[in-house]
Amino acid sequence: MEEEFEASGGEWLKKSFDEIFKPVRRGDVTNQLTLKGAKEGLNFVAQNDTNNGFVKTVSNDEYKVFKGNSIIIGRQTGIAYYQANDFVTTDGVLVLEPLEFDLNRYTGLFFTTVLLKQLQKFSYTNTVSAQKLKELSLCLPYKMEGVKKVIDFCFIKKYIETLEAERIETLEAYLTVTNLRDYHLTKNDEKVLDKFEKLSDTKSRVEESEVFRLSPVTMLTLFPNIHQGRRLKKDDQINGDLPFVMAGTTNTGVVRNIGNDVRVFPKQSLTIDIFGNTFYRGYEFGAGDDTGVFWNDKMKDSKALLYLKTVIEKSLVGKYDFGSKLRASQTHNFKFDVPQTNNQIDYQFMSDFIRAVEKLVIKDLVIWTDKKIAATKEVVDGV
CATH class of the missing domain: 3.90.220.20 (DNA methylase specificity domains)
Structure with a gap:
């Protein structure tokens, strides 16, 4: 896919952080114990590397609300996550918003992946800051549009779709080899x-x-x-x-x-x-x-x-x-x-109990995987 991209005139260019993102903002939740849980409400996200940083939904409206289609970075963990929905977060989380375009699921996941490669050097002993982010350079796909070079969002979408298809195939093989497809409860x-x-x-x-x-x-x-x-x-x-x-x-x-x-x-x-x-x-x-x-x-x-x-x-x-x-x-x-x-x-x-719970979890995963595989095959067959 990359060879096709380059053959069509596309090229990878390094851009400074400030050329891509607006000034970094931070959350303002300083004490998680003040958060009020709610079945319906705002997402509260933190520096966890599980569940995309999501902790719970809360009813608090006194904290700074960030719009969805943003990227967050944990200052201590150096982990980046794409956030599709509106959220509140802690003062230990940096929030990134693109400067001249809007994020969606494809671009959000792509830029998160690009950032993660740059953030590997950070940890709780070398925390991320807005100033350190400014020192990063991001390698991005560009194409000619008229006389101007612009980010190739079509390539980005195709790139993420290809990655997702490959991961589904890998998951399918893993489930089969490990016999985890057997989710029937005894x-x-x-x-x-x-x-x-x-x-x-x-x-x-x-x-x-x-x-x-x-x-x-x-x-x-x-x-x-x-x-x-x-x-x-x-x-x-x-x-x-x-x-x-x-x-x-x-x-x-x-x-x-x-x-x-x-x-x-x-x-x-x-x-x-x-x-x-x-x-x-x-x-x-x-x-x-x-x-x-x-x-x-x-x-x-x-x-x-x-x-x-x-x-x-x-x-x-x-x-x-x-x-x-x-x-x-x-x-x-x-x-x-x-x-x-x-x-x-x-x-x-x-x-x-854990064995039984694993079957319940695997059941949803297997059904989801089968649906994804069927949808992928339908797209491929229709091309």
Whole structure:
């Protein structure tokens, strides 16, 4: 496609940031606890690298509202996201709006991709700022229109459509190879889901029997091994094979693979950084001093660990930031409600529940993929 673009007279030109975007603006939400959740309202987006930065919908109207078809950049994470809808955001998020054209889904995704390549050098120790963005140059496709060179939006649209088609094909192959196409619930899956639903029903027989219930358990009980990583400056890191985890959500906190002589933490662990970001690790890794590591030598089931990861993450989200950092030593007596049977932690239930939930999620994904593939084939056949 690029060869065709260049053969038709198109060329890639470097443009300064200021030639493409208006002056950078910032959000003004300083305390997320002041946000009022609402089923219908404005999107609240933050520096998360999941769900396109979306956190929840809110009813607050006292904060600065940004129009959709914008791009946001997390100052600490260096991650960019295209926002299609109106939103409010924090003061840690930079908002970009194009200078001489409007963004849509295709151009929004394209410019986000271009920016991400330039933003890889930023992190919470080298934060993004409006001034640093001005130093960036963006390589963009241009074509001649009369006697003037203009951005080739037709190429951009075709480029994004091609990428989406390739990703769908890759997803289709992955689902087939991993056998994740089997999303049909077994009788045990249905039983587990029903059991979980009754946990919130105080009148259910499950609660009344007190055989199976949610009960608080301390972090130290769940994870007898709790350790903080050790400081290793970026300048001292050398290339190697060991994933090294630091605070942040980009690439689940893995900044690079290192060859330094550091402590190797075991797979089947959880990490929680100073901001409360929680991740499951199914591989051996090293960790910086901004990251706590949690594991239980008797707990090796990845599904059960994913269940606990979600429970812990929901409990910690929004409570920690640069002004209030979380350290592993603080967590020993934190309590989390987990399923118990006969007063014993029910790891099997947690594992079975995650497997059932995966099927529910995969079902929607498989159906969506099949529809996308059918639509793509229809377009191709019609050409």
